[in-house]
Amino acid sequence: MKRILLPNLFFEEELQSIPTTGSPKAQRLVAELGPVMGLLGIDDGSHNGEDGAGLSANNRNKRTIVVVDQNARPGLLPPALQHVEFLTINELADAVRNESRVPSDPADLWQALPWGWSETAIATLSHVLAGQLSHDRQVLNSNALEMRAPDIHAPDIDAVRLINSRQFQSQFDSAIEMDGTGRIDAFGTLCRSEAEVQTAIEVATRYSPRGWVIKADLSHASRNRLLSTAVELRPEQLAWLKSRFEHNEYVYVEPWIERISECGLQFFVTQSESAEPRIHFIGAAEMVTDDAGQYRGSVVHSTETNGRPHDAPHHQIWQPAINHCSKIAEAAAASGYFGHVGFDCMMFLCPRQNRPWLRLSHDINGRLTMGRVALALKTLLKPNETGVWLHAAENSLQQSWKDFDDIPLYDVRIERTSPGLIGGKPAKTETAFVVSGNSEHLNAACRRILGQSVRLPTLMKTGREERFPPR
Numbered sequence: 001m002k003r004i005l006l007p008n009l010f011f012e013e014e015l016q017s018i019p020t021t022g023s024p025k026a027q028r029l030v031a032e033l034g035p036v037m038g039l040l041g042i043d044d045g046s047h048n049g050e051d052g053a054g055l056s057a058n059n060r061n062k063r064t065i066v067v068v069d070q071n072a073r074p075g076l077l078p079p080a081l082q083h084v085e086f087l088t089i090n091e092l093a094d095a096v097r098n099e100s101r102v103p104s105d106p107a108d109l110w111q112a113l114p115w116g117w118s119e120t121a122i123a124t125l126s127h128v129l130a131g132q133l134s135h136d137r138q139v140l141n142s143n144a145l146e147m148r149a150p151d152i153h154a155p156d157i158d159a160v161r162l163i164n165s166r167q168f169q170s171q172f173d174s175a176i177e178m179d180g181t182g183r184i185d186a187f188g189t190l191c192r193s194e195a196e197v198q199t200a201i202e203v204a205t206r207y208s209p210r211g212w213v214i215k216a217d218l219s220h221a222s223r224n225r226l227l228s229t230a231v232e233l234r235p236e237q238l239a240w241l242k243s244r245f246e247h248n249e250y251v252y253v254e255p256w257i258e259r260i261s262e263c264g265l266q267f268f269v270t271q272s273e274s275a276e277p278r279i280h281f282i283g284a285a286e287m288v289t290d291d292a293g294q295y296r297g298s299v300v301h302s303t304e305t306n307g308r309p310h311d312a313p314h315h316q317i318w319q320p321a322i323n324h325c326s327k328i329a330e331a332a333a334a335s336g337y338f339g340h341v342g343f344d345c346m347m348f349l350c351p352r353q354n355r356p357w358l359r360l361s362h363d364i365n366g367r368l369t370m371g372r373v374a375l376a377l378k379t380l381l382k383p384n385e386t387g388v389w390l391h392a393a394e395n396s397l398q399q400s401w402k403d404f405d406d407i408p409l410y411d412v413r414i415e416r417t418s419p420g421l422i423g424g425k426p427a428k429t430e431t432a433f434v435v436s437g438n439s440e441h442l443n444a445a446c447r448r449i450l451g452q453s454v455r456l457p458t459l460m461k462t463g464r465e466e467r468f469p470p471r
Contacts, residue, residue, distance in 0.1 A: 006113070032428060033431075075420065113368075169252070172364075212255055259346055263346075288457065389432075393430075414435075
């Protein structure tokens, strides 16, 4: 399989036709984090039903190409990315055009996969592969009975837009008490007017003294949102709301609560013309976040413990959320969506009872996610090991290890997973896979790298039999 990966990390803005991809901040983010999509190539694709199923291990992911900008070519590649080709759109078009599309070996097919499907992504990838189709018409002879069309296998964009919206997510935003019978069927409030927002804020502040958060209908990565503890909205917040209501958009109001731990659940929806769509659970990756709830990394566990394979390399407290999100994936499939979908769930402390609750799905991402990329790194783990895929600031990795005297290094190792250079200049954001079989040392190493402001999963331990929270 020849896989083309398009890192359109701002695909939600593409769904709204918001021209953010040309901003310096957006360009830098895509330039520095886009290349890590290539880490998907180290995963053998053995998850049932995922793209590439049915191909032999030798053929699967035979070639991995990540699209990059001419002025942002990655350099100083770590071993985990040395199998990846980084090509511009024009270079990719030339590579595709110069290869025949007629051979019957599935390994010779081109597969196009963006971070998320949008009209822009489809147009970009179709343009690249259209050159191959034109070339194939020229080389076909009269004995050729068929020609393989470019593999742009994309779901309906309206379905993509729907399942990434708060309108869709609000239907499934439930929470349950961890050790009790309590349940909340509507954790947040979908609003279409300032009056509805004001009422929802009052409800949220009565529930949680930490305040509230308002999220745009299409929002992700802690963008397009408002945070406050005040009941009254400020003028700039009112202006933000007005701009959305003028375009007939929804917003979603939630109480801001104390997070205990978060987890990303990865699924794949397989489309089938002859049968019902199949829902495949790929895996769970607990999240590392900062105090503002922003993503800083993912935790993945070995698929072997004490030398024996196991089917659930995640703590069982997430199982109710996995069951819940499987049903959401079925609803997404019924709406016409297929492909990758990620769900974020959260354990939080109920401000009224001071007891742990589980919010079963507070974000739905109809696209690839960083958690899905992190799961590909599971192949680098040995039995009984846990790995944390960290997103760190410039030079923090190098600085943190210069005076690492208080933690033995023999049982903590670092696998760098992102380029050292972008466009010939040092990268401002680095990623690395920090691995150990010792949970105490792994926690200490991650805190040293990221700082004390991050929230590491309490469940980041190699043993999964322990109870949470401890009594």
